[in-house]
Structure formats: structure tokens, C-alpha cells
Amino acid sequence: MPVTTPVTEEPARSGAAPHLNRRELLTFFAAAPVVGLASRAEVAQAAQGGPGSGVPAPLRRFIGEYMRAMNAPGLTLALAASHGTVATAAYGYANLASKEPVTTAHRFEIGSITKSFAALVVLQLQDEGKLDVQHPIVHFLPWLPIETEFGEITIHHLLTHTSGMPEDPPIVPVEPRRRVRQAYEPGKRFHYSNWAFDVIGHLIEKVDGRPWPVAVKSRIFDPLGMNDTAGEISSAQRTRIANSYMPLHDDRPYPRHGELAVRGILTMTDAAGSIASTPADMARYIQMILNRGVGPSGRIVSERAFALFSTPHTDAPAFGPKASYGYGIAIDQLDGHKRLRHTGGMVSFMSAIQIDLDAGVGAFASINAQQGYRPNPVAEYAVRLLRGDAHVAAPVADAADLVNDPASYIGVYRSGSGRTLEVKAQGNRLVLLSEGTTIPLQRSDDDQFIALHPRFALYPVSFGRAAPAPDATPDSPAPPVIELSYGSDWYAHSRFSGAREVPDSPGLAPYVGYYYSENPWVGSARIVQRRGQLWMNGTTALEPIGEHLFRPADEPMSPVTLEFFALLDGAAQGMYLDGNPLRRVVIAET
Numbered sequence: 001m002p003v004t005t006p007v008t009e010e011p012a013r014s015g016a017a018p019h020l021n022r023r024e025l026l027t028f029f030a031a032a033p034v035v036g037l038a039s040r041a042e043v044a045q046a047a048q049g050g051p052g053s054g055v056p057a058p059l060r061r062f063i064g065e066y067m068r069a070m071n072a073p074g075l076t077l078a079l080a081a082s083h084g085t086v087a088t089a090a091y092g093y094a095n096l097a098s099k100e101p102v103t104t105a106h107r108f109e110i111g112s113i114t115k116s117f118a119a120l121v122v123l124q125l126q127d128e129g130k131l132d133v134q135h136p137i138v139h140f141l142p143w144l145p146i147e148t149e150f151g152e153i154t155i156h157h158l159l160t161h162t163s164g165m166p167e168d169p170p171i172v173p174v175e176p177r178r179r180v181r182q183a184y185e186p187g188k189r190f191h192y193s194n195w196a197f198d199v200i201g202h203l204i205e206k207v208d209g210r211p212w213p214v215a216v217k218s219r220i221f222d223p224l225g226m227n228d229t230a231g232e233i234s235s236a237q238r239t240r241i242a243n244s245y246m247p248l249h250d251d252r253p254y255p256r257h258g259e260l261a262v263r264g265i266l267t268m269t270d271a272a273g274s275i276a277s278t279p280a281d282m283a284r285y286i287q288m289i290l291n292r293g294v295g296p297s298g299r300i301v302s303e304r305a306f307a308l309f310s311t312p313h314t315d316a317p318a319f320g321p322k323a324s325y326g327y328g329i330a331i332d333q334l335d336g337h338k339r340l341r342h343t344g345g346m347v348s349f350m351s352a353i354q355i356d357l358d359a360g361v362g363a364f365a366s367i368n369a370q371q372g373y374r375p376n377p378v379a380e381y382a383v384r385l386l387r388g389d390a391h392v393a394a395p396v397a398d399a400a401d402l403v404n405d406p407a408s409y410i411g412v413y414r415s416g417s418g419r420t421l422e423v424k425a426q427g428n429r430l431v432l433l434s435e436g437t438t439i440p441l442q443r444s445d446d447d448q449f450i451a452l453h454p455r456f457a458l459y460p461v462s463f464g465r466a467a468p469a470p471d472a473t474p475d476s477p478a479p480p481v482i483e484l485s486y487g488s489d490w491y492a493h494s495r496f497s498g499a500r501e502v503p504d505s506p507g508l509a510p511y512v513g514y515y516y517s518e519n520p521w522v523g524s525a526r527i528v529q530r531r532g533q534l535w536m537n538g539t540t541a542l543e544p545i546g547e548h549l550f551r552p553a554d555e556p557m558s559p560v561t562l563e564f565f566a567l568l569d570g571a572a573q574g575m576y577l578d579g580n581p582l583r584r585v586v587i588a589e590t
Helices: 040-048 057-070 111-127 155-159 195-208 212-224 279-290 302-310 376-386 507-509
Strands: 007-012 074-081 083-093 245-247 261-264 330-334 339-343 350-356 360-365 412-416 420-426 429-434 437-445 449-451 461-465 480-485 489-493 514-515 524-530 534-538 540-546 549-552 562-568 571-577 580-585
Touching: 057 083, 057 376, 074 279, 074 376, 083 279, 083 562, 111 195, 111 212, 111 339, 111 350, 155 195, 195 212, 195 480, 212 279, 279 350, 279 360, 339 376, 350 376, 360 376, 412 514, 429 449, 449 549, 449 562, 507 562, 507 571, 514 534, 514 571, 524 571
Parallel strands: none
Antiparallel strands: 007 083, 074 083, 074 360, 245 261, 330 339, 339 350, 350 360, 412 420, 412 489, 420 429, 429 437, 437 449, 449 461, 461 480, 480 489, 514 524, 514 580, 524 534, 534 540, 540 549, 549 562, 562 571, 571 580
16 A cells, blocks of 8 residues: 655745645554654754755654555645744655655645634624624525524524534425424534534625635635635546545445545535645645734734634534634644644545644645544644654554553453354454454444454444443543444343343334435445344434434434435335435345
């Protein structure tokens, strides 16, 4: 698999003024070694653009390890400081078949980092007196097909993901009778919503009088000199955007070194994630944020507007236990410094931006494949190196597979029919013993793992823990693991003390099946029944909230809903997931 060669690096010009003008491994990897430490002199030299300037050597070494471990075809990198671009770099391949290298001229799709651009455009419009972020959105877009029984939605609620609306429903429902519905009072809690920023794009078009891609070009790209950035992703842009990749199989978890397929043409024009950019242009964007809204020709937004942009308005647990959200950007602390950050996941690109406002440095990284992860370790390590910390060590490249408490997982798990699975630890990694075969477990999310064997290809292996003690705090040790599941199969650890036999519910049988959408943003879902409850993809428990209507059981106020329809001959023929239609199909499960 190509990784760190060829490499293109473009440091800031020596002696010149700074240039100111975008949803699982058939093999198992050992832990990557910790690479050497950066010297202060090396990092300072790179930051100043002097002889030998460029990407710090420890960062280059880590990127090589990271790309190999994470199966990244190519990667682009931007490093910036408040005074200008530090370096841009490109690694790996834009085309795996022809071995065409990635260059710094290739555009990569930055995904949801686009949301910060959209927020800044809204703040510009507020600076101009054309709107107020506290105004209800329906004052500007009265045609929005929404139900707001819990309260009016303001622009502020949209910018902070606190509208109470779902994550990914279409703005205009596929059926005229359907309307997007709130789940809770606006402003009360954070729930990430691409729908909200799609609406923001329509707001910008209404108030500015130009489509979102045109408005962002005129208002952000042009003043910052981002001349190699596009505000829309379309066939017309294809020659500048690097080839990109997605899992060959779209109906199962993707192991990181599974087969990849070339993505086809994609059109994306809404403000939730429509920007494609080069690393040099992203360095210019980072510099503007480090200068708190000031570009090469003056302010992009007012001081008051930038303060609104970078103020933590709401807790944002989706970005981490101590993270908050501003306007289109997450906010937290990195080593005691205020950090702005966001990630972006497209159908076939993954990106991360991290900006240390206190130290005046920032980094952007993007990978031309969608494999479920984001290159946050690259961006965060780059920021730490740019700060000049001589004692910062590189992270472990494949640390996602490490578990802090392997002893809590190990043991024999037994099904009601007497089948057994055994989990053992190999250092800080887990393996599964099944039918005489030792199978590595690759972590995919918290207590979910992908078992690297064809018998376990369709679902993650999920571990369940005992209920927390009544006096438990967020810092308390995690409760012990007591169960293991795979799809509809369930196994109990010897520590499990509840009922081991729970019959299936005949009333849930019509909903069980495989549901598919040709829309790559929607994908597919497997609905199984386990212990008398429906589960989506074997990992998300569902609870009924109406006729043929369900939502995630672990989030009582979730705006996400699953509605089954067309029950014919004892089986649902389709499902609306967040308002997006999927059809039930019957396929050979191999």
C-alpha cells in the first residue's frame, strides 16, 4: 500500500513576506514505535522559513507511520502561524492505479470544516445589518417544511447545533406530507445537524442574493487569496480534485486494510460540506483565524463577530467530554491553550483542522479516502510541534486499537444454545477465539470491535457493560463487561447475572431486514432483533415511540427516527431514516 512516497513539500519562502492571500482490516498491525522528539531549533527553523524549512522531521516520520497503519492512499498538510504559512506538503498517491502522486495543487474535499466558513459568512451579514443571529429562521425562509412544537429556531440555534432538529433529513422531504420535526426545546442541548447548515446555506442565498458557493467565494476566498478553492463539488471540479476512495463493500463495517474502490462523481453544493481546497489555501484560512478575523486586506469579520464565532456557546459532547461549540467550530483546551477545531467526513475524504489561538499556530490535514476515522492525530501533533515543545512525543499511529483495561474484556462468553466465544488480551489489544481460530479485534468505537475474519464480516462485535453504580462520577472506573453481541447473536460473560433467555417478540419481526439506499450519504442499515429488542446494525438499540416508529434507545430526546412503511406479507418494504427513504432488499449474506 503506498504511503509516504512520493512526497511534495513547499515551505514558506525563505526571506520573503508570508503568503497571506473543505461515514473498517484483513491484517493486524503491531503498535507503531514512538518516533524521536523534535528539537526546538528544528521547529523554530521550520516556522521561520529559514534554510531547511518545511515540515518538522518528527511530523514527517509520524505521517509515514500513520498512513501505513490507517491505510491512507494520500494526505495533504498545511501548517500555519499568525504571521503566515509555515509549510504545505503532500504525501502518497492521488491515483492508486497509475501511481500518480498527490501534489499540493490537488484539491481535497474538507467536509464539515465548511461549516466554519458558513458561520463567518452569516456573521458578515450580521455585521452589515442584514440579519441578526437571534432572529427566527422562518422570518427569512417561511417555506421551510418544519414542525417546531418545542419552540422557534433561531439562526443562533442552527449555528450551534442546538435547534432540536435531526442530523441528516432532506430540507424538502421526499413526500409532501412529511415535515422535519423537533425533538426538544431549542438551545437546551447539542445534537450535530447537517440539516441545520444546509438551511444556513439557503439563508445566505436569501439574504445575500447569491447562491452559497458564489457568496463564500466573494466573501471569504477572494479576500484571503484562496484562489485554488471551490465552494462546490461537481463534475466541473473533478480535474482538480484528487481521486478518492471508499470501501468496496457498502453493507458492512470496513476494516482499515480492506479493499477500496474509486469513488464516482459527486455533486455537493450545500453549506454543510461543499468546499474543496488546497493546503496552501487552508493555511491562509488558518492564518485569518489566528489573527482573529483579520485577512491580508483588512477584517473579514468584526471583532464582535469573531468573538461570537469563537465563544463556547454550548457543551458539545460529540467532540469530546470537555468540548464546546461556537459558530460552526468546536472549542476546547489543548495543554491549557484555547483550541478551535473541527473534522470533515465526505463520501471519500476525511479532514481535520486544529488551531491553537493562544500559541498562534494551526494545522490542517486531509486524506483522500473515507474509512471511518479523521486525521486528528496528525493535526494535533503538528500543532504541538509548531509550538516548539521539544519534549512532545509522537502519538502511536494505530492507537485506536489499544484498550486501557484489557482485563475487563477477557473471559468466556456463552450463548443460550451453548456456543462459546473467548476473548483474550495480547498486551493492550484483544483477540477473539472462535471455532479454534484466533481472530484479531480492531477497535471501531468505544466497546465495539471488528473481528478480522469472514465469519464476522457483517456486524461489529459489541461488548456491553454493567450499569454504573448510583454514586458513579465521570472519573469513576468503567463498569465491568458482562456481555458480547454480534448482530442478532448474544453471549453472556460469567459475571452476567440477569435473565439469559429472552425470547424474540413476534411484533418486531416485520421490521427485521436489510435496508438500502443508492444515496451514498444514507447508505444501508441492517435491522436485527436481539433479546426482544430491535437493533440497527447490531449496535444501536431502538425503542418504539409510535406506530412503526422508533428512535435510539440510549438517547431519549434524540431527533433521529426510523419509520417503517409498506408492511406487505408480514414484512416492511421500506424505512425512513431521518426522513431519507431506504428500501428493504433480500440478499445472500456472504
